[in-house]
Structures are given as structure tokens and as C-alpha cells.
Amino acid sequence: MEVNRNNLLNAYERGFLDQDTHKIGHHPPRMIINSKEENVLSSMLDEMEGCLSFSISVAFITEGGLATLKTALYELAKRNRGGRIITSTYLNFNRPKVFKALLNIPNLEIRVADKEGFHAKGYVFQNDHYSSMFIGSSNLTDAALKKNYEYNLKLTSLENGAIIQHFNSQFEKLWEESTAVDAEWIRKYEQTHVEQPEQRKVLEVIEDRSRYQHKALTGQAIQPNLMQKEALMALADLRKARKDKGLVVSATGTGKTYLAAFDVQQYRPGRMLFLAHREQILEKSMNDFSSLLDESPSEFGIYSGSTKREDAKYLFATVQTLSKTANLEQFNPDDFDYIIVDEAHRSSATTYTKILSHFTPGFLLGMTATPERTDDMEIFSLFDYNIAYEIRLQQALEEEILAPFHYFGVTDYEKDGIVIDDTTALGQLTSNERVAHLMEKIEYYGHSGEALKGLMFVSNRREAAELSQALNMRGYRTRALTGDDSQQVRQQTVRELENGRLDYIITVDIFNEGVDIPSINQVVMLRQTQSSIIFIQQLGRGLRKHDEKEYLTVIDFIGNYRNNYMIPIALTGDRSYNKDRLRKSLIDRNAISGVSTINFESIAKEKIYSSISTTTLNNQSFLKEMHLYLKNKIGRLPALIDFHDDTDVIDPLVILHKYSHYLEFLVKIKERDLAISENDHQVLTFLSKEVADGKRIHETLLLQQVIESPVNMKEFQLDMHRRGYHMTDDTMHSVLSTLTHAFHTQQDLKKYGGPLIEVADDFIHPSSTFSSALENPVIREHIIQVVELSLALSKTYDQSKPLTINRKYSRKDVCRLLNWDRDESSTLYGYKYKHGTCPIFITYHKDEEIEDTIRYEDQFLDLNTLKWFTRSNRTLESKEIKAILQAHKQGVPIHIFVKKDDDEGSTFYYLGEGHIDYRTLEEARMNDGTGKPVVTMNMMMERAIDYDLYKYLESGTHV
Structure with a gap:
């Protein structure tokens, strides 16, 4: 990534001189305090994953803290990048096992400072020409990085900045004075290391407030949590x-x-x-x-x-x-x-x-x-x-009732481009190469506590037996346990694991429930996820708290399985089956509560993206099953809002995207038996397709009021202002145009029928079409259901602005929300300057078969800079290009929308406004063999795009 000097100066002007400056600045100084919205770990991983190298100086390190970085370190190692850590033996806090774990990471160099009272906490990530640093109170513990109330200042400096130069010189000096950690050093440290229980207990309370002790072991009376x-x-x-x-x-x-x-x-x-x-x-x-x-x-x-x-x-x-x-x-x-x-x-x-x-x-x-x-x-x-x-x-997890976990989605064994999948033969599952791959991963990601107590879930009984034999031959102590074994054998095997005579129990599914082994500190999943329920049952085997573990390690070997899409459902509990939400959960570092983390190796993550894109999640039988579950749960026929309010069931928009409206779905699954008139069908279809998603609350509120009585247009506009919603005369015109159907195409009008409202003498009335629908009690009930759902969903958007950053919109949505008088989405190829606005739509990974005239190489150079290409056969003298450049100079906003590829459907992430860097304007030639002219320029984003979204866009489309 690049750091622009002027934008960095602007950012520091905002950060240290004037927070109200309107200059566009990138990489601002930031105070990071752990919260549900952000944490130190997320910001640090953003920097680590893209850096060339890093330098960390930190007094205290725990196994959990190191675990949070292991996937990022693994990905860096694949690119031959790594870093150095200076730590300490101050107060004997760092256990010998932590140093062993550090030494097991190949792209780390570790030294121990000999300074008395060493208590530094600095993290610096080096890149070409600039560095990012975190200076503050966080040690390298999972609690300090993700949960505890900590102050950490993030700064960005060009390579010749005085602060970074001073840090680097001090680090180099300390590095030379420190002792290298190797196996012999660890052996000696083990001999001299003495726990200071009381002092360590105080430190652990500071570093990790979730530290657990069994009340039964401390002699205290058992109290309810x-x-x-x-x-x-x-x-x-x-x-x-x-x-x-x-x-x-x-x-x-x-x-x-x-x-x-x-x-x-x-x-x-x-x-x-x-x-x-x-x-x-x-x-x-x-x-x-x-x-x-x-x-x-x-x-x-x-x-x-x-x-x-x-x-x-x-x-x-x-x-x-x-x-x-x-x-x-x-x-x-x-x-x-x-x-x-x-x-x-x-x-x-x-x-x-x-x-x-x-x-x-x-x-x-x-x-x-x-x-x-x-x-x-x-x-x-x-x-x-x-x-x-x-x-x-x-x-x-948030209430710290369970042990936290660190989940690692790793890539299963691959040979000659072939990855483990649903049809892989047993011989491949237990081959020497796969077993070696398995051992490499479980040893790299490790476990909490001194003794390994693991549980492996495999696909079938023969695999359990042969894998157990293969691991035993390599020095592990394992036993296969299946439904063929008696209760006595099962109980004896569990006791042997608890007593330290076994490292692993390898099983198929007999431990999904009803087995309590609190000391389990590693769960290994070597089979596809059959269902989110079973996944959570198996994960739950290791989530009970125990004095000998601080967290559970979960290692999930991800192959080319059809059901990979279930992994984010299981981990986050989001059973909405909304594909956009599933993708977002994979890029959201805060998708899980407490100090727990979810980590995917890049190839494993791509396999899940692929599964989400290719899997049909809205077939009728599945939707009927989800509907029946909710009906049984609440004891009545669910309304649309019930689907929204219950996190256990599918997103109601998934139903509305497949069917014209909810009533049509109920008729299809034989929950309702009635004939729907063409007029009523069209009204419900319009509301379900154009209003239900709540992207603009104005139409919903207007309909809600019109159902009861005529609405004074001016009073309605004032009411919107009082509520803090975005409202201009153009917005009001757009709302009326939407509900009178003037905005919609002829093709849509065939589906939607007549208008819902009429305007006379500044009063808005229900149309005869809408009034007729409202007279039918069943249809009126379903109209109100859509209104309720829309009001609820509207809260997830910033209604004070036309568009909400990081939410998804279709081209049609954008035409409406930017107050265009007509839906021009069918001719909105890439971009269009109209009505004082200029939206740009970018498909980041173009289909190889797409026309050469529109297959450009748009790319984010960094989180703040988009290299953008116009359509081909355009020059700086082209009429449309001159119009856009001139209008932007006069203040016309350019809105940037991006989707990764066409598998995401018709919606794009809104990333905010872009500003043309006129110094980068140039004519170029298409590199597709045609040599046609094209104009390219850099767009400076008004707001840096989220790093996780950037990584998602940049990652490969196909696995």
C-alpha cells in the first residue's frame, strides 16, 4: 500500500490541530479502546497481514495472545515475511510453554530483554516508505488485545519521521543487548522458572479478567452464574x-x-x-x-x-x-x-x-x-x-460463562491440486502425507495448558481406527471410540484422557452431546460440517471452563465440502441464511464475543466463499422447514416481523427475494388456502420488492400514515426533518414518484399495477388500487406486516443520509435514493453522471467472458486510493469525461459502489464518496489486445475502506 504525504499531513492536522478540517486525510492518528465495534487486535491484524516486517517490544505474552496472531503469522510466512519480538522474564509471568510456542513459529525471531523492570508495549509494522505503530497499554494477551479497557494510540509515519526513527534505533539497541531465545535457553528457563502465584494472580486479573477458578475447588459455596x-x-x-x-x-x-x-x-x-x-x-x-x-x-x-x-x-x-x-x-x-x-x-x-x-x-x-x-x-x-x-x-461467551475459544479454519491436505472433499477415499484420508499435514497444523496452533487433551471428530469409524493407529505410530497416544464401544469402554477412555494417559480421543459423533470433559483443550474437526447444530454440539465439548486451560483451541480442516457455508452459520449463530451476511461474518473480526477469535487461512476462507456463492439457500423445502420451526416455537402462524426478531430463523428478505410476497409463500407451502386477486397480488408484490428492505424509511412512514388518513405533504416533510431523516424537496419528489410508480419502468409496472397514492392540493391520499387492497382484512394484515418489517430494517441504515457506508445497494436502489426521476438501472453500465450525482459501479473481479469494452482493471491501490478506468473508447476530450471532471470540480459527488464478483448478485457495497486526484488523469490503452483508448485516474476515498472488506475484494475469486 502507499501513503500519500499530503493526505497524511491532512490526517495529522485533523488528529492534532483541528478535528473540523474538511481536508481529506488518510491514516489518521487514532485512539483505540476495545469495544464491541472495534478492538486493538483487529487494527493490529490489519497492519500485520499486509506488512513487510514487524517489530514488537512487549513485556507479557500469554498463549492466548499468541494464538490470536498465529494465522496472520502463517500467511506472512507463505510470503517469506516475518518479524522480531523482544519480551521479558519480568516477574516470571511468561511461562516456558509460551517461549516454546514462540520458537515453533518459523518466521519469528525472539529475544529476551535483560533490563530490570522491562514493561514496554510497542508494536510497529514496517512497509515500503512508511510504518504503522501501536503504543499504549496492551500486552500480548488475548484479553488485552480484544476485551480489557486499554488505551492504545495508533500512528502512521513515513520512513524518515523522527518518532519512528527513534523507535527503530531504540529497538535495534535493545535487540543487540537482549538474549536470543533457543531450545537451550528455554531448557535453562524451565529449571529456574518459579511461579509467583499471588503476583501472577494479580497480573492475570489485570491481563485477563475472565480467568476462571472452580468454586468447588476453592471451597466456596456454589453460586448461580x-x-x-x-x-x-x-x-x-x-x-x-x-x-x-x-x-x-x-x-x-x-x-x-x-x-x-x-x-x-x-x-x-x-x-x-x-x-x-x-x-x-x-x-x-x-x-x-x-x-x-x-x-x-x-x-x-x-x-x-x-x-x-x-x-x-x-x-x-x-x-x-x-x-x-x-x-x-x-x-x-x-x-x-x-x-x-x-x-x-x-x-x-x-x-x-x-x-x-x-x-x-x-x-x-x-x-x-x-x-x-x-x-x-x-x-x-x-x-x-x-x-x-x-x-x-x-x-x-460475552458473559464469560464459557471458556473462550480460538477457532482456526485451516486448509485440508492438498496434492496435485486435489483437495479432500465429500468423496475422498479412506486411503487418502489416512495417508502418510495427510497425517503429516494434520500433525503440522495441530502442533502449530497448539493448545492451552501444559498437557494436551484433545478430541478429534472424523467422518466414519474406519477412519477413526486407522487415523488412531497412524498417530500412535508417530508418538501420539490416541484411541478410536465409536458407537460400537460399550459404555464401560467409553467411560474408561474418557478417564484415561482426563488422567493424562491419552492425548486424543478420535470419534465420529458419539460425543456430540451428553459427555462432559471440561479439561478438553483442543477440538479437531476432520470432516465436513453436516449441520450447524452438530458443529456447535461438537465445539461445545471443549467450552466448559477448567483450571488447567485458559481457552479452547479449535482446528477445523476445511476441504472442498459442499456444506462449508454452514461454518460461519455455526460460529456466529447467524441462521438468517442471508448470503451477504454470511460473507460479512467471514470478514468481520468482531463476529464473536469476548476474547474468542475466528481465524481462517486464506485458502480455507476462499473455499467457504465459494460454497456460499454456489449453494442454493432458498429452496422451498428449506424455507418451509424454517417457517415450521418458527411456527412451532411461537405457537402460531409467524408474521414477517417474527422472522426478523428471532435470530434462530431465516432472514425474511430471503423469503421475499424468492417469492412475490409472504402471502404467496404461505399459499405455496399450503399454510393458507385462498385466492388472491390480481390487484392485491400486485400491491403486495410492490411493497415486498420496493419498500420492505427499509433502505429509505420515508416511503414506509408515508404509507403507514396514509393507511389511517390523508397526509399533508409539507407537514410530512417537516416531520421527517424533526426526526433527523434526510429530506429535501428532491427527496420528497422521489418518494412520491416511487409510490405513484412514476419512477418505475414499464416492465415493473406490469408486476406492480396501479399507483398506491394520489396527490391533490398538497394532500396525499391512498389510491383506489391501494384502498381496494386495504378493504380485504387478510391483505391489509399483510400490508401492515411489510410496513412493520420495513420500519425494523430501516434502523440498520443511517436515515440522515441517502446512502449508508458498507451497506449494499442495487443500481435501481441507487437511482431511487439519489433522487433520479426514473429507474435507469438497465442502462447504468459502470457509471453515469445525472441529476447532480455520479455513481460508479465496480465489479472487482470481472468475468473472463465479459465484453472487452467494459472489462477494465479497476483496483484499490490501498485503503484510500482507487485506480479507476472509464469505459473504453474514451479520451480526455470525450464529452462524458469532460462533463464528469468539470461537474466534480463544481462539487458534484462521486459515489463508489463495489462488489467482488457477479456471484454476489446485483447488489454492491457502498464505500462512500471518491474525489478525483486530477494529477493522476491520463489516457491509456486497453491491455486486451484492442488497444482502444481509455481514461484512468485515482479516486481518493473520503473515508478509508474497511480493511477486511479490502482483503475480501482483493482475494482470489476462484479456488
Whole structure:
């Protein structure tokens, strides 16, 4: 990337002299404070990924802090780039294992400063002619870089700047005085390293406020965590409302069993029944209840297999045993005041319903991490649709209820251009080369804590057995564990892993749920993601907190799998199935809460992009399934706003993009049975296609008011001003033009029918078309649904401006929002100067088959500079070019819109205004063999584009 001297001067004028200056400045000095919107880590990774080299001087380093940089360091190593780190042994904070991990990174040089009280914190990333530096309070720990309240100043300097020269000279001097870290140095450090527990504990509180200690081990009374406290209040409120059933949806590891015990404690039943599907779950649950409830051990009993304590006050039973008729008939329907169903997503099975229909408890509690079913059965009606409390993975991480994790999406083994996919033969899955590749990755990305305790998920039983054998031959201690193994063998194997006699358990899917091994510090996924539910279940095996780990390492080997698109769905919990949101989650470094991070190697990321682009996510059967899930969850036919409000279901716009309107979808899936008149169909189609997305709130608010009574146009404009919305006379004209259909093409008018409004004497009235539709109660209801959805979606846009940076727009959207009097999107090839505006649309990766006349080489030279090409056969004397150049000098804005490739569909990211650098204007010749003239120039972006978006655009289109 380049740094322009004048723009840098302007940026520093804004940063240090006058924040109100209107000069365009790039690379401004910035104070970075960790928040949900940004953090030090994100900014630092932006610089690291593009640098030529780096120099870091930092006192304290943790394994978690280093883990956050490992993928960026791996990508740098592929380009033969690296850096140097000076750290310390100050207060013995840095553990020997950290130095071993540093030494395992090939493109790092490590030295230890011998200065007493060394406490520096400086990060410098060198590029051609300039450097970026971070100076502040953050050590190299995941908490300091992503979560803790820290002050860090980011500065950019040209190579001859005094500050950077001073830093470099001091760093070089310190480097020469410091001791190189190698294997022998680490061996000696291990011998002399002595933990200073109290001092380290204070430092860890400072560096990582999420440090966890088991209360059971510290002798403190077990207290409910934040989630449990809120859930207990919700359950109490449910019972106050005279409800006798409730469902708690809570992420794996958040303490559902203890929550149930706490609720039993506050309910104080005469007798309690706890139902589970496995005996080992019963034993652990009974122990948890016994440790919390102030009752004699004799009051607790198990009902399973050969052990049947029918008289226990607190009875823990397997469903398989209790559901047998002879066993069930030994109990009266009113024997239990309180019944708990563990893993309640199973409760629609016949064995469960048989038990639940037999008993009449005072209260029935269901607990599950995954209420979503994949077998067309639902559980919500069993609990009378009473969802007492819900906490998903993101919230649990944010509240520090779970152990944080660092996820690494790595590229699976590739040979001769062939990558592991859905059809790969077993021999390739366990070949020497793939096993070596696997070992390289798991050793590079490592694990938290001293002893490796890992869980590998593979595709099938034979692979588990052969991979276990192959790893054992290479010095690992592993055991394959599958559904063929008895409960005794499973329990013994788990104990061996916990006791340090095994490094890995290799399994297929028997550990998806119901197994609690808190000490697991590494989860390895060696198979395609079958579903986001299973992915989270398997990830959850390692998310329980444990004293011997600070975080969980997740290593996901990504091949050419069809289902790769499910990975971002699983990691972020975004089940909207909106392709743009899925892509954004891959480029959003803040997509996960707390100190957890999501990291993808570049090729692995491209495989996911490819899967998102090529997968159909809106087929009717899938949309019907999502609709049925939401219907079952809320106990009624969902409205459009219900899809928007529930993060577990598909984005309603996905439905509206496939169908003319929601009512048409309901008829198609046989949820409604009615004939829709042509007029009503056209009205709903217009609203669903032109208003529902909320990109401009004005049309929605006007329709909302017109439905009730005529609207005074001037008063409406004033109301928009009072609310802070962008409103000019041209905007008002555009709104009216949209709703009267004057804006739309003849082709659209065939779909949309007559206008929705009429204007007379400055009053806006509903048209006869719209009035007729409103007279039908069903159609009126669906009109209001679209209005509600539009109002909700409009909040995601900056309504004080016509366009919102980093949101996506079609050419048609832009014509409307820039107040053009007609939809000219069909002739808007690349750019057009009209109505005092000039939008430019760029497809960053052109299709190879596209016409030579419009296949240019537009490119961002850096985050601030776009090298732009006009259409071919244009010169500096061409009429359209002269008009654009002259108009821009007179203040006409140029709006830049970009999409990566045509696989993204018809919408473009809005990147803000560009300003022509007239010094770069030149005529050139097309490099396509035609030699046709073209004009090129640099556009200086008014606002630097987001680095993650820049990387996305720059990355290869095809894998």
C-alpha cells in the first residue's frame, strides 16, 4: 500500500490541530479502546497481514495472545515475511510453554530483554516508505488485545519521521543487548522458572479478567452464574403466571444441570424426577444435585438398568428404562411434583412422550442447547410454547460463562491440486502425507495448558481406527471410540484422557452431546460440517471452563465440502441464511464475543466463499422447514416481523427475494388456502420488492400514515426533518414518484399495477388500487406486516443520509435514493453522471467472458486510493469525461459502489464518496489486445475502506 504525504499531513492536522478540517486525510492518528465495534487486535491484524516486517517490544505474552496472531503469522510466512519480538522474564509471568510456542513459529525471531523492570508495549509494522505503530497499554494477551479497557494510540509515519526513527534505533539497541531465545535457553528457563502465584494472580486479573477458578475447588459455596440467576427469575415469573411448563434454551457448558438444581431448590418439591437418555448423564447430574441441595445422600437414587430406586425423593432415570410399561406402571401419575427433561430436544420421541403423558407434575422443566430439530418433530408444544429463558453461544461467551475459544479454519491436505472433499477415499484420508499435514497444523496452533487433551471428530469409524493407529505410530497416544464401544469402554477412555494417559480421543459423533470433559483443550474437526447444530454440539465439548486451560483451541480442516457455508452459520449463530451476511461474518473480526477469535487461512476462507456463492439457500423445502420451526416455537402462524426478531430463523428478505410476497409463500407451502386477486397480488408484490428492505424509511412512514388518513405533504416533510431523516424537496419528489410508480419502468409496472397514492392540493391520499387492497382484512394484515418489517430494517441504515457506508445497494436502489426521476438501472453500465450525482459501479473481479469494452482493471491501490478506468473508447476530450471532471470540480459527488464478483448478485457495497486526484488523469490503452483508448485516474476515498472488506475484494475469486 502507499501513503500519500499530503493526505497524511491532512490526517495529522485533523488528529492534532483541528478535528473540523474538511481536508481529506488518510491514516489518521487514532485512539483505540476495545469495544464491541472495534478492538486493538483487529487494527493490529490489519497492519500485520499486509506488512513487510514487524517489530514488537512487549513485556507479557500469554498463549492466548499468541494464538490470536498465529494465522496472520502463517500467511506472512507463505510470503517469506516475518518479524522480531523482544519480551521479558519480568516477574516470571511468561511461562516456558509460551517461549516454546514462540520458537515453533518459523518466521519469528525472539529475544529476551535483560533490563530490570522491562514493561514496554510497542508494536510497529514496517512497509515500503512508511510504518504503522501501536503504543499504549496492551500486552500480548488475548484479553488485552480484544476485551480489557486499554488505551492504545495508533500512528502512521513515513520512513524518515523522527518518532519512528527513534523507535527503530531504540529497538535495534535493545535487540543487540537482549538474549536470543533457543531450545537451550528455554531448557535453562524451565529449571529456574518459579511461579509467583499471588503476583501472577494479580497480573492475570489485570491481563485477563475472565480467568476462571472452580468454586468447588476453592471451597466456596456454589453460586448461580449470571445466566442462571436470570433464568431462575424467569422460571419463577412463569409459575407466578400460573404456567406449569417451561423450556430453557441454553448453550452447552452454561450450567443447565446446576440451573435445574437451583430451581428445584427454590421450588422445593416433595419429589423430583430427572429424565436423561444416558446413564452416565444421570450419575453426574445426581452428583451435581447432591452437592447443591441440603439433603441426605440417601434421598438421591438412580432408576436405570439393574439399579432401580423407586422410593428416592430425587430420582434420576433413563428414559429407556422408565418408559417400559411394567416400570412406568409402578408409579402413580402424581408421584412427582417436579419433572426435569434433560436434552429436551429429544422429548418428542415416543419413549419421552409416553412418560410425560403418564405423569401430572406441578411443574415440567425442559432443558436443551439445540431446540432445532432435523426430523420434522418439534418440542415446543410439549412445553406449551413457554420459553422461559434463552442464552446462545454468543451471549454465553460475552458473559464469560464459557471458556473462550480460538477457532482456526485451516486448509485440508492438498496434492496435485486435489483437495479432500465429500468423496475422498479412506486411503487418502489416512495417508502418510495427510497425517503429516494434520500433525503440522495441530502442533502449530497448539493448545492451552501444559498437557494436551484433545478430541478429534472424523467422518466414519474406519477412519477413526486407522487415523488412531497412524498417530500412535508417530508418538501420539490416541484411541478410536465409536458407537460400537460399550459404555464401560467409553467411560474408561474418557478417564484415561482426563488422567493424562491419552492425548486424543478420535470419534465420529458419539460425543456430540451428553459427555462432559471440561479439561478438553483442543477440538479437531476432520470432516465436513453436516449441520450447524452438530458443529456447535461438537465445539461445545471443549467450552466448559477448567483450571488447567485458559481457552479452547479449535482446528477445523476445511476441504472442498459442499456444506462449508454452514461454518460461519455455526460460529456466529447467524441462521438468517442471508448470503451477504454470511460473507460479512467471514470478514468481520468482531463476529464473536469476548476474547474468542475466528481465524481462517486464506485458502480455507476462499473455499467457504465459494460454497456460499454456489449453494442454493432458498429452496422451498428449506424455507418451509424454517417457517415450521418458527411456527412451532411461537405457537402460531409467524408474521414477517417474527422472522426478523428471532435470530434462530431465516432472514425474511430471503423469503421475499424468492417469492412475490409472504402471502404467496404461505399459499405455496399450503399454510393458507385462498385466492388472491390480481390487484392485491400486485400491491403486495410492490411493497415486498420496493419498500420492505427499509433502505429509505420515508416511503414506509408515508404509507403507514396514509393507511389511517390523508397526509399533508409539507407537514410530512417537516416531520421527517424533526426526526433527523434526510429530506429535501428532491427527496420528497422521489418518494412520491416511487409510490405513484412514476419512477418505475414499464416492465415493473406490469408486476406492480396501479399507483398506491394520489396527490391533490398538497394532500396525499391512498389510491383506489391501494384502498381496494386495504378493504380485504387478510391483505391489509399483510400490508401492515411489510410496513412493520420495513420500519425494523430501516434502523440498520443511517436515515440522515441517502446512502449508508458498507451497506449494499442495487443500481435501481441507487437511482431511487439519489433522487433520479426514473429507474435507469438497465442502462447504468459502470457509471453515469445525472441529476447532480455520479455513481460508479465496480465489479472487482470481472468475468473472463465479459465484453472487452467494459472489462477494465479497476483496483484499490490501498485503503484510500482507487485506480479507476472509464469505459473504453474514451479520451480526455470525450464529452462524458469532460462533463464528469468539470461537474466534480463544481462539487458534484462521486459515489463508489463495489462488489467482488457477479456471484454476489446485483447488489454492491457502498464505500462512500471518491474525489478525483486530477494529477493522476491520463489516457491509456486497453491491455486486451484492442488497444482502444481509455481514461484512468485515482479516486481518493473520503473515508478509508474497511480493511477486511479490502482483503475480501482483493482475494482470489476462484479456488
